[in-house]
Amino acid sequence: MSDDTATYDLVITGCIALRDNAGTSPRFESNTTIAVTDGRIAYIGPDGDAPPAGTDVVEAAGLVAIPGLINCHTHAAMTLFRGIAEDVPVHSWFNEYVWPMEVNLTEEDVYLGTLLACAEMLSSGVTSFADHYFYMDAAARAVDESGIRANLGWAFFSSMGSQGLEQSADFAERLNGAAGGRITTSLAPHAPYTVNDADLTAAAGEAERIGVRVHIHAAENLAQTESSVSSRGITPIEILNRTGILDAGTIIAHGCGITEADIPILAEHRTSVGVAHCPKVYLKHALPPLTPIRALNAVGIPVGMGTDGVAGNNTLDILESMRLTAMTQKYVEEDATWLTTGHAINLATTQSAETIGLADDIGALEVGRRADIALIDMSGPHCQPVHDTAAALVYSARAGDVVTVVSDGAVVLKDRKLLTIDVAAIRSELSDRLDRLIDVTHGDQIQRYDP
Amino acid sequence: MSDDTATYDLVITGCIALRDNAGTSPRFESNTTIAVTDGRIAYIGPDGDAPPAGTDVVEAAGLVAIPGLINCHTHAAMTLFRGIAEDVPVHSWFNEYVWPMEVNLTEEDVYLGTLLACAEMLSSGVTSFADHYFYMDAAARAVDESGIRANLGWAFFSSMGSQGLEQSADFAERLNGAAGGRITTSLAPHAPYTVNDADLTAAAGEAERIGVRVHIHAAENLAQTESSVSSRGITPIEILNRTGILDAGTIIAHGCGITEADIPILAEHRTSVGVAHCPKVYLKHALPPLTPIRALNAVGIPVGMGTDGVAGNNTLDILESMRLTAMTQKYVEEDATWLTTGHAINLATTQSAETIGLADDIGALEVGRRADIALIDMSGPHCQPVHDTAAALVYSARAGDVVTVVSDGAVVLKDRKLLTIDVAAIRSELSDRLDRLIDVTHGDQIQRYDP
Numbered sequence: 001m002s003d004d005t006a007t008y009d010l011v012i013t014g015c016i017a018l019r020d021n022a023g024t025s026p027r028f029e030s031n032t033t034i035a036v037t038d039g040r041i042a043y044i045g046p047d048g049d050a051p052p053a054g055t056d057v058v059e060a061a062g063l064v065a066i067p068g069l070i071n072c073h074t075h076a077a078m079t080l081f082r083g084i085a086e087d088v089p090v091h092s093w094f095n096e097y098v099w100p101m102e103v104n105l106t107e108e109d110v111y112l113g114t115l116l117a118c119a120e121m122l123s124s125g126v127t128s129f130a131d132h133y134f135y136m137d138a139a140a141r142a143v144d145e146s147g148i149r150a151n152l153g154w155a156f157f158s159s160m161g162s163q164g165l166e167q168s169a170d171f172a173e174r175l176n177g178a179a180g181g182r183i184t185t186s187l188a189p190h191a192p193y194t195v196n197d198a199d200l201t202a203a204a205g206e207a208e209r210i211g212v213r214v215h216i217h218a219a220e221n222l223a224q225t226e227s228s229v230s231s232r233g234i235t236p237i238e239i240l241n242r243t244g245i246l247d248a249g250t251i252i253a254h255g256c257g258i259t260e261a262d263i264p265i266l267a268e269h270r271t272s273v274g275v276a277h278c279p280k281v282y283l284k285h286a287l288p289p290l291t292p293i294r295a296l297n298a299v300g301i302p303v304g305m306g307t308d309g310v311a312g313n314n315t316l317d318i319l320e321s322m323r324l325t326a327m328t329q330k331y332v333e334e335d336a337t338w339l340t341t342g343h344a345i346n347l348a349t350t351q352s353a354e355t356i357g358l359a360d361d362i363g364a365l366e367v368g369r370r371a372d373i374a375l376i377d378m379s380g381p382h383c384q385p386v387h388d389t390a391a392a393l394v395y396s397a398r399a400g401d402v403v404t405v406v407s408d409g410a411v412v413l414k415d416r417k418l419l420t421i422d423v424a425a426i427r428s429e430l431s432d433r434l435d436r437l438i439d440v441t442h443g444d445q446i447q448r449y450d451p
Numbered sequence: 452m453s454d455d456t457a458t459y460d461l462v463i464t465g466c467i468a469l470r471d472n473a474g475t476s477p478r479f480e481s482n483t484t485i486a487v488t489d490g491r492i493a494y495i496g497p498d499g500d501a502p503p504a505g506t507d508v509v510e511a512a513g514l515v516a517i518p519g520l521i522n523c524h525t526h527a528a529m530t531l532f533r534g535i536a537e538d539v540p541v542h543s544w545f546n547e548y549v550w551p552m553e554v555n556l557t558e559e560d561v562y563l564g565t566l567l568a569c570a571e572m573l574s575s576g577v578t579s580f581a582d583h584y585f586y587m588d589a590a591a592r593a594v595d596e597s598g599i600r601a602n603l604g605w606a607f608f609s610s611m612g613s614q615g616l617e618q619s620a621d622f623a624e625r626l627n628g629a630a631g632g633r634i635t636t637s638l639a640p641h642a643p644y645t646v647n648d649a650d651l652t653a654a655a656g657e658a659e660r661i662g663v664r665v666h667i668h669a670a671e672n673l674a675q676t677e678s679s680v681s682s683r684g685i686t687p688i689e690i691l692n693r694t695g696i697l698d699a700g701t702i703i704a705h706g707c708g709i710t711e712a713d714i715p716i717l718a719e720h721r722t723s724v725g726v727a728h729c730p731k732v733y734l735k736h737a738l739p740p741l742t743p744i745r746a747l748n749a750v751g752i753p754v755g756m757g758t759d760g761v762a763g764n765n766t767l768d769i770l771e772s773m774r775l776t777a778m779t780q781k782y783v784e785e786d787a788t789w790l791t792t793g794h795a796i797n798l799a800t801t802q803s804a805e806t807i808g809l810a811d812d813i814g815a816l817e818v819g820r821r822a823d824i825a826l827i828d829m830s831g832p833h834c835q836p837v838h839d840t841a842a843a844l845v846y847s848a849r850a851g852d853v854v855t856v857v858s859d860g861a862v863v864l865k866d867r868k869l870l871t872i873d874v875a876a877i878r879s880e881l882s883d884r885l886d887r888l889i890d891v892t893h894g895d896q897i898q899r900y901d902p
């Protein structure tokens with residue numbers, strides 16, 4: 001320890017710590033101690049003297065320590081619909097499955113679905129997520145109880161009338177800073193094709209007034225961009241620009257349909273705009289191309305890792321998103337030297353923290369940052385031998401290799417056991433709800449997909 | 452039980468069993484008992500009376516039972532090189548990393564590397580693999596000890612002289628049927644670009660004489676096919692046809708460069724030829740297109756799931772290969788309705804068994820088949836709730852969810868603990884070997900990659 005008299009709340013010893021992920025050449029250091037006070041990292045450096053008596057200690061010999069992973073775009077409560085809409089085109093996915101089923105949701109459903117999502121994420125090393133859904137007070141309750149960090153936005157369509165925007169703004173204002181600061185908020189208009197320009201402009205204004213970002217789906221695929229250009233003469237990104245959404249700061253979900261001409265527009269807002277990339281669902285929905293990460297990163301626009309909702313993505317696994325991003329970007333760019341393991345780690349840490357507007361607080365194991373830490377066991381046969389820790393992290397390690405997780409300084413997963421959530425109780429609570437949740441005989445849907 | 456007096460060697464009770472995977476509409480049945488005698492499935496059906504006293508019983512309430520997974524193409528001992536050649540083009544991967552490093556291999560290295568591979572595979576539900584490597588007596592020893600099933604082929608290049616082919620044929624003849632029948636063999640010429648037509652013809656003759664197949668890399672990517680057409684006027688698949696390799700029966704590794712004109716040639720041999728598909732490494736090597744699975748399956752040519760060697764693929768995880776196959780095939784065909792979850796399961800079971808020539812013995816949970824069974828726990832938050840077991844298996848379950856594995860009637864993994872392999876001992880044995888294994892200062896390589 002640098003200070004023999006210091007008493008830390010928590011000390012992690014003996015780990016192989018990721019010490020530099022700001023660029024694309026990560027550095028891992030063995031025999032590292034991380035000490036935590038008041039929810040922040042207070043020391044990180046070589047193992048030294050034994051920690052002061054009375055300190056909570058996690059012995060992490062040989063475990064790889066990384067910043068808690070960040071899910072930059074999801075709809076957490078959609079765990080309720082996992083696996084319910086497979087092998088269907090995107091129009092059918094929305095209009096025949098998901099949007100009719102979402103009519104059935106109650107506030108308590110959203111609480112349980114979000115809590116299950118928090119269990120999945122914390123178990124797999126994800127300590128922060130950006131959520132875009134409904135009944136967000138229930139989601140906030142799940143976040144508060146589980147110990148995870150989240151940026152929460154209450155989704156709305158213009159079809160809801162003025163009440164949608166008002167509810168989204170009211171929630172963003174009330175909950176920003178809740179759960180001891182673990183909750184931040186966003187305004188959450190659904191998309192430029194479901195929210196009109198007046199409401200987008202108003203949402204941007206509300207976001208600036210409250211001091212939060214806007215979390216929105218935009219240019220989700222190229223067909224949407226083409227439809228926008230054909231009907232209005234401008235791209236979805238240009239709509240975000242004209243309505244002030246980009247000025248407010250934006251989490252852009254997907255962006256597979258971002259055009260070359262959109263890049264300079266986004267580059268002007270690079271310090272407050274990021275793109276959340278969810279590759280698994282893009283492959284499953286079978287709509288090339290993928291998000292132009294090379295072009296975005298070339299001009300400094302951050303790209304974060306996301307999963308989208310589980311009804312499409314089936315998991316909330318950011319290690320999987322990172323791995324798929326590296327592999328698919330190589331493939332579509334036809335360049336095996338592009339999107340290196342180090343670059344993938346940078347996307348999943350630094351750039352993800354930037355994307356959700358927490359660049360100074362999370363995404364690195366540095367003194368002063370919030371203590372969000374995942375400890376990964378690479379002793380399993382599927383990771384051995386470890387010639388290259390970065391490669392093992394990106395291409396071999398699985399979510400199940402995460403053994404211990406610290407969120408905001410508190411141990412929330414210990415030896416693969418969740419300390420804050422009872423998954424068996426959630427399973428039991430859900431079992432009677434599932435038939436009702438997936439019933440579509442009512443013929444209603446929350447919105448029509450026709451971008 | 453159907454027969455109250457029967458005594459089975461092993462009884463698995465209470466599982467959710469995959470009962471039909473011959474087509475693309477799999478059926479799972481809850482509350483199923485599977486009973487095993489003499490290494491084969493002797494009963495499968497509804498849970499009934501308690502099993503006879505003295506029987507070994509696995510209580511599998513709520514676990515999903517699937518046929519042991521099949522890795523149709525790998526180089527198992529390349530676990531030794533995991534993560535050592537990332538982010539490099541394929542020429543460099545071969546000529547600067549892998550083929551120089553393989554000069555360093557000893558027989559004991561191959562034994563340890565293969566044993567580690569067996570540990571990884573059994574832990575993840577893979578009970579059979581088709582291997583294509585060197586020092587195959589050492590590989591056979593690892594297979595024998597671990598309890599896994601394997602089809603083993605001793606690789607050769609024409610640059611080895613006549614000794615290469617002779618060694619491959621001698622091994623195939625000596626070891627076919629070894630380890631109580633768990634070992635089958637193949638002739639293993641490396642590829643049409645490293646083995647000349649005379650040697651291919653001779654290999655086909657030896658395979659037919661011994662009664663085994665030929666396992667060979669062919670049309671690995673489109674550039675290889677184009678090079679073959681440009682230099683010789685025929686495709687790699689046409690070379691296999693003209694040299695009698697297809698008549699002998701063939702495991703074709705990769706086939707991303709299979710052309711439309713190749714399809715009818717392969718279709719003529721559909722009962723004895725299969726294509727091993729390893730999507731992770733194709734993405735990483737960044738060489739579109741992918742194997743034309745739609746065209747192959749349309750005319751009844753089986754496609755099996757593989758991983759290739761770990762120096763490229765980083766894992767030996769067939770659940771991952773299956774998942775990536777489903778996702779990437781949807782994407783490249785731009786059709787979300789193609790390669791359904793049921794189809795993916797069919798590829799990973801029935802078609803994989805066909806690909807490695809064991810269509811009657813493995814790949815289904817049916818009376819009379821060898822008892823290769825993986826039990827998967829879907830109670831984790833990343834699988835819950837399970838609206839659709841097939842979707843959960845393809846898109847949510849992870850290799851680490853495999854809890855118990857039966858291979859050839861013997862329990863080899865129990866509650867996630869390997870009973871036949873000591874991974875810690877292998878790790879320790881390997882640690883002193885790694886520097887020597889990756890040393891390329893000798894300037895030699897086993898072969899030059901210039902297809």
